[in-house]
Amino acid sequence: MAQVATLAPDTTTTTIRGLYIGGAWHEAHDGGTAAVRCPADGREVAVVVSATAADSERAIASARAAFDGGPWRRMTDIERGDVMLRVADLLERDKAAYARAEALDTGKRLVEAEYDMDDIAACFRYYGKIAGLDAGRVVDTGRAGAISRVVYEPVGVCALIAPWNYPLLQAAWKVAPALVAGNSFVLKPSELTPSTSILLMETLAEAGVPAGVANLVTGRGSVVGGPLSSDPRVDLVSLTGSLATGQTIMAAAAETVKRVAFELGGKNPNVVFADADWDAAVDNALTAVFLHSGQVCSAGARLVVEATIAERFVSEVVAKAQRIRLGGPFDPEAETGPLISAGHREKVHTYVQAGIAEGAELLCGGYIPDEPRLADGYFYPPTVLGGCRSGMSVVREESFGPVLTVETFRDEAEAIAIANDTEYGLAGAVWTSDASRAQRVAGALRHGTVWINDYHPYVPQAEWGGFGKSGVGRELGRAGLDEYREAKHIWQNVSPSPSGWFGGTHA
DSSP states (O other): OTTSOOOOTTOOOOOOOOOEETTEEOOOTTOOEEEEEOTTTOOEEEEEEOOOHHHHHHHHHHHHHHHHHSSGGGSOHHHHHHHHHHHHHHHHHTHHHHHHHHHHHHOOOHHHHHHHHHHHHHHHHHHHHHTTTTOEEEEOOSSTTEEEEEEEEEOOEEEEEOOSSSHHHHHHHHHHHHHHTTOEEEEEOOTTSOHHHHHHHHHHHHHTOOTTTEEEOOSOHHHHHHHHHHOTTOOEEEEESOHHHHHHHHHHHHTTTOEEEEEOOOOOEEEEOTTSOHHHHHHHHHHHHHGGGGOOTTOOOEEEEEHHHHHHHHHHHHHHHTTOOBOOTTOTTOSBOOOSOHHHHHHHHHHHHHHHHTTOEEEEOOSOOOOGGGTTSOOOOOEEEESOOTTSHHHHSOOOSSEEEEEEESSHHHHHHHHHOSSEESEEEEEOSOHHHHHHHHHHOOOSEEEESOOSOOOTTSOBOOEETTEESOBSHHHHHHHTEEEEEEEEESSOOOOOTTTSTTO
16 A cells, blocks of 8 residues: 555545556656545645546556456456455455545545445455356257357456545446456546545555556546547446436447446435334435435435325424534544535535425525534535425436435325336335335336335345436446356357268258
């Protein structure tokens, strides 16, 4: 971890420099750097290389050479899996440094960053353990003397583009299966949150990933992203980001017919029936949308509640939301942190104001805090809007902040119709004590993940993806591994002989 200065207990800054290509750190082509600032107080926490398009091309060339001529893809699945297990061990060893760097970049509470590091280590460990378990299959040909096999091979060079809300976790969901499958990659983290991705390059090298297999470019997507989606040497692009970015990358990738795997927007319904466990449903309605200040792809930003309980249910949610304490990463009393930037806070606030203008009722929040202890950060209070309708922009579009919209329904059919009335389809939940209804509604929801009487848990063995405009492809688990492998059919005639088509028995 040589690229990171040792942090003293009272220090809140660290300096990181890094453009990682071919197993070594480099300056940008034009020598540019940029400051990374903590969203909780605006202070500088890192200085990072600002890569250029030429740097992206250098990284792609490194990944291409490592894939075509290096040892990584020629290793066995088990050997690559052992490297992933070593990565998991090293992440656990260095958990404190990783968590602190992530908390400073994102502004999230340190305890949340620590939970994220546990999930990241578990991700690498999962892929390390399943390596080689699905090496292919033998197909019955129906013919004596012939063997038919389906085997798996790596896709090639992968461009992996990670977001700022869960910087290293989202990167790990891409990096771990890509590596286990035998690919090389270029990782592009958000320019707002690059620190832990830089640390990861050190960890991968220490674990035994050969030089050139793992490459990193740091900088603005508008500058470095073009070659990652258009260069013919790249075989796959994986993005977690906005719908607009996904559309741009998909168009560029189409020129060379690359494989793409996208997780894009989400506007996720949390459906509560009158017979739900009251305390659990209220508590999870808060967690669903206000965890990490709503900056979660699967956030339950749409509360869809049965009309007979709506007034009482929403009143309790509002009362609890007003008591949520905002604070920075190291505030022991904080329950949620800031938004990622001033620009993003303005975007969230604009959606709230638009909702009110369209007829929503502001029940709590909806302002920019002026408390002295929050004045230097990008904080926004938990906000609840009542009386919402599906046509409102705050209901239909992804604000990606601590904003809960409330819609009501009268019966099961209407609940399903409201929940599915979205161009996205990433995640959702249904709360009811009726087991049959739970299964009916979960089955009817057009969302990639549906929780019953819960919100937010995931397991590495399960798929993660969405319907509609929420994404293309799947991440996590075996489905995630398949994104980074190509299936190949191999037919072997073990007793070759003339076919007899011409001048023979078939003539």
